[in-house]
Amino acid sequence: MHIRKAVSSDAEELSALLNEIIRAGGTTALETPLSAAEFADWFIDGEFALVCHVAEHGRSLVGFQSLSLYGDPPKGVADIATFARMHPKTAGVGSALFPATRAAAKELGLEFINATIRADNVSGLGYYAKMGFETYDRLLQVPLQDGTPVDRIKKRFSLGGGHHTVPHA
Template structure:
């Protein structure tokens, strides 16, 4: 497995991973599938993308992590193909992300995680993010209250 910067041609594979996570439900605030074009703009090379890295296994994208500028801060998102979590992909992605952000001018990262996303909360805690705020009233579009935890990592 290698970790590298995402390229525009990775957008389709990245969308497949993201859409599989969305379809599974319960671990992302994204509720609707994203197109290849949306993933490319929002997570690969759009104006607000600060970093985007993929986990590549024999030419196949099995996970990805992107950092984007949102409301003046650097926000991170991580997506791993269902069934492949807890195998070191997330740790490798984060190491690549930190290297990619060196000299970016940002001093910290923000992760906003659904409060009911136990694997996501465990992942961000394991790599060193700490709680800074909670939004217990965060709801999905269908009205379900799932809450959200905001965590910070100082670079």
């Protein structure tokens, strides 16, 4: 598996990967499919996008991980998003992507990476725990588009040495 920075020409393939996950439901807070242009704006080169890495396997993109400032997080904090192709599934995509994302976050001078995960996303919660993220907050009963309330678990990964105050967004 090869990890590299995403470029705008990746947006078509990556939006298809993401839209499959959105349509399947149950793991992402995103509920509306994105066009390639929207994808590029959100994850690759838009106002809030900091960095996006892709995982290539064979001739296809099998996942991506991004850092962004969407939602105006506290200074020194960026949000992470991680997505891996559902069909065919490739093992280890998130684990392969995280070292590049972590290195980019350190280069950007961030103190923390924030992950906000749906409470019903068991695989996502397990992934971020495995990467060393620690739970620090819970948003209760956040409604989906259909009104269904689902908690969100907030986890953070500390990039600095020593002890920092945990940011509460």
